[in-house]
Amino acid sequence: MLDFIIGKYNYWIYIILMMIGFYAMIGKKNLVKKIIGMNIFQTAIILFYISTAYKKGGATLPIIVHAHGHSGHTSHAIEASSYINPLPHVLMLTAIVVMVATLGVALAIVLKIYRRYNTLEEDEILKAIK
Amino acid sequence: MTDQFPVLIIIIPLIFAVITPLLGWWRENLCYPWVILSLALCMLCSIFVLGRVIDTGVVIHYYLGSWAPPWGIELVIDHLNALMLVIISTTALIVAVYSKRSITQEIDGSIVYFYTVFLLQVTGFLGIVITGDMFNLYVFLEITSLTGYALIAAGEDGAPFASFRYMIMGTIGACFYLLGVGYLYIVTGSLNIADLARLLPDLYGSRVILVAFAFFFVGIAIKMALFPLHTWLPDAYTKAPSAASALIAPLMTKVAVYVMLRIMFTVFNPSLSIEILPVTDIMVWLGIAAIVAGAVMALAQTDFKRMCCYIVVAEIGYMVGGTGIANSVAIKGVILHILNDAIMTLGMFVVAGIVYYQTKGHNLTDFRDLFKKMPYTMAAFVVTALSIIGVPPTCGFFSKWYLIQGAIISNCWAFVAALLLSSLINIILFFRIFEIGYGFHETHGHGHGHETVLISEAPMSMLIPTIITAIGIMLIGIYNQPILNNIIQFAVPKL
Numbered sequence: 001m002l003d004f005i006i007g008k009y010n011y012w013i014y015i016i017l018m019m020i021g022f023y024a025m026i027g028k029k030n031l032v033k034k035i036i037g038m039n040i041f042q043t044a045i046i047l048f049y050i051s052t053a054y055k056k057g058g059a060t061l062p063i064i065v066h067a068h069g070h071s072g073h074t075s076h077a078i079e080a081s082s083y084i085n086p087l088p089h090v091l092m093l094t095a096i097v098v099m100v101a102t103l104g105v106a107l108a109i110v111l112k113i114y115r116r117y118n119t120l121e122e123d124e125i126l127k128a129i130k
Numbered sequence: 131m132t133d134q135f136p137v138l139i140i141i142i143p144l145i146f147a148v149i150t151p152l153l154g155w156w157r158e159n160l161c162y163p164w165v166i167l168s169l170a171l172c173m174l175c176s177i178f179v180l181g182r183v184i185d186t187g188v189v190i191h192y193y194l195g196s197w198a199p200p201w202g203i204e205l206v207i208d209h210l211n212a213l214m215l216v217i218i219s220t221t222a223l224i225v226a227v228y229s230k231r232s233i234t235q236e237i238d239g240s241i242v243y244f245y246t247v248f249l250l251q252v253t254g255f256l257g258i259v260i261t262g263d264m265f266n267l268y269v270f271l272e273i274t275s276l277t278g279y280a281l282i283a284a285g286e287d288g289a290p291f292a293s294f295r296y297m298i299m300g301t302i303g304a305c306f307y308l309l310g311v312g313y314l315y316i317v318t319g320s321l322n323i324a325d326l327a328r329l330l331p332d333l334y335g336s337r338v339i340l341v342a343f344a345f346f347f348v349g350i351a352i353k354m355a356l357f358p359l360h361t362w363l364p365d366a367y368t369k370a371p372s373a374a375s376a377l378i379a380p381l382m383t384k385v386a387v388y389v390m391l392r393i394m395f396t397v398f399n400p401s402l403s404i405e406i407l408p409v410t411d412i413m414v415w416l417g418i419a420a421i422v423a424g425a426v427m428a429l430a431q432t433d434f435k436r437m438c439c440y441i442v443v444a445e446i447g448y449m450v451g452g453t454g455i456a457n458s459v460a461i462k463g464v465i466l467h468i469l470n471d472a473i474m475t476l477g478m479f480v481v482a483g484i485v486y487y488q489t490k491g492h493n494l495t496d497f498r499d500l501f502k503k504m505p506y507t508m509a510a511f512v513v514t515a516l517s518i519i520g521v522p523p524t525c526g527f528f529s530k531w532y533l534i535q536g537a538i539i540s541n542c543w544a545f546v547a548a549l550l551l552s553s554l555i556n557i558i559l560f561f562r563i564f565e566i567g568y569g570f571h572e573t574h575g576h577g578h579g580h581e582t583v584l585i586s587e588a589p590m591s592m593l594i595p596t597i598i599t600a601i602g603i604m605l606i607g608i609y610n611q612p613i614l615n616n617i618i619q620f621a622v623p624k625l
Contacts, residue, residue, distance in 0.1 A: 022302075025298050025301075025302065031294060034294075034298060038298065038301050041301070041302070041305060042301070042305060045305055045308055045309060045312070048309070048312055049312055052312065052315070052316050087315075088312075088315070091265055094265070094269060095308065098268075098269065098272045101272070101276055102272070102276060102297070102301060105276050105279050105280055105297070106294070106297055108280075108283075109279065109283045109290050109293055109294050109297065110294065112283060112290040113290045113291055113294065116287075116290065125291055129288050129291065
C-alpha cells in the first residue's frame, strides 16, 4: 500500500491539489480566493499531464544530439523509451495559454463587480443584488 | 479553392475578429457591415460544404498544414457537423443583423469590442463542431466559453456576477473534459477522434476508460446545463445583453449536445454506453428530471427571459433523454431537435430583445398590450411559442414526434409522460403571455398611468431577423422530411 502511494506520489499530489482548488472554488466566499482556487485546479491538471509524459529509467529530453552530424545514418534510430514524451508538454503549453486567458477574463469581471458593489465577498454581493 | 472551404469556415471569422478592433479604431460604424460580411461569407462556405456532403455522401477530411492524422489536426465534416455548421453560421448571421440597435442601447462603451468578441465566439462554436481532434476541441471550447463570459458580463446590472458564477462552473466543466482527454491519451497515445475510435474498443474493460468517460460526461453536462448542473444558466442568460443571449442561448447548449453525441457515438462505440455501462438508462432519467424540473421552474418565473432559460433547461432534457433512449428513431429526433431548438430559442430571445428594446424590461407584465402595439413581432412570437408547445405545422412538433415515437419503441413511458407534461406546461406558459399581450386585464393597468408610454413596432434591423426566424420555424417544419432524408438519416450513428 505504501509503495502504491509513494511510487505514484505525483498523481497523489495532483489529486490533492485538484481537491484543494475544487474546495476553494466551491467553498470560499471571496471571489479572488475562488479565482486562486481555479488556478490551483488548472495547475493540478498540468501536473497530471506532465506526470503522464514521464518515463522511468533515465529517459531524457527528446533532443537528438548530433542528428545532423557526420557519423552515419544508422545511429539515429529513435528509441521511444529513452525519451520523455514531448506531446503532453506541448499540450500543456496550450493549456497554460488558456489558463492565462481565463485568469484575465476572471480578473476583469471581478474588477467590474468590485466597482459596482465595492466588495468581493459573495454573500455581501448577493445581499446587494436583492 | 473549394477544397479550402472547410478551413475557411473557421479562418474567416477568426481573421475578421482580429481586424475588427483595428477597423473600429479607424471608423467605428464600419464594424457592423464588416461583421455581417464575415458571417455571410462563413455561412456561404458552410452551406456549400453541406451541399457537397449531401451530394457526394463522403466525409470531408481536411488536414491542417497537410499533416496527416493521427499526428496532425484534421477537420472532419460529415452530415452531422455539416448541419451544425449551417445552424451555427446562420444563427450567428441573424443575430449579427439583429444586434445593431439593441447593443448601441444596452452596452455602455464601444460596440467595437462587442463585435470582436462576438466573432471570436462564433469561431469557437464553429471550431468545436468542425474539428476532428479531441484537444483542439478543448481549445475551441475554451474560446467559446471565455468569449461567452465576456459577452454576458457586458449585460445589465448583476450580469458580471452571473458571468463570474458561470465562469467558475464552466471552468470546472472544461477542466473535466481536459482530464478526460488526458486519460484517453494515457491509454491510447492518440488525440485524433477517428484514431481513438479505432483504438478504444479493445480497451473497454480498462478502468481508465471508465474514468475518462465519467469526466467527459460530467464536463459536458455542465457545459450544456443538464438539470442538476444548470444553476449557472438562468442568471447568465437573463442578464446578458439581448444580442449576446440571442447568440449564446441557442448555440452553446446545442453545441454541447453535439459534443455529447460525438463522444458517445463516435469516439466511443455506441455499445459502450448502451451495453457495457448503464449510461443510457441514467441519461433517460436525467432527461426526465431535467424536463420536469425545467418545466415546473419555468412556470414559477415572472421574468420572460428567465422563463425562456428554464425552457432551455427542459429542452436539454429532451435531447439528453432522447440520446439515452438510443434507438435510431429517437436519435433522429434528437438531431432534428438540435436544429429546431436552436431556431426556437433564437426566436424567443430575439423577441425578448425587442421587448426589452421597446419597454426597457423583460418581465411578463411588460408584454401588456404588445399585440396591438407591435403586431409583427408578436406574430413571430406566437409562431415560436406554438413551435415550442409543439403545434403541427411548426418544426417543434416533428422532433417531439420522433422523440415520442422512439420512446414508445423502447418502452420508455416515463419519458413520454414527461414530454407531454412539459408540452402542457408550455401551453400554460405561453397562453399566459398571450393573455397579457392582448390586454384582457385592461382594468388593472389603467390606474398606474403606464399607458401613456408609446410603444411602436420594432426597428427594421431587429424586426426582419425576427420575422426570418419565424418563417424559418415554419419552413423547417414543412420541409422536415427532406431534411431528415437527406441529412439527418446519415448522421444517425449505427446502433
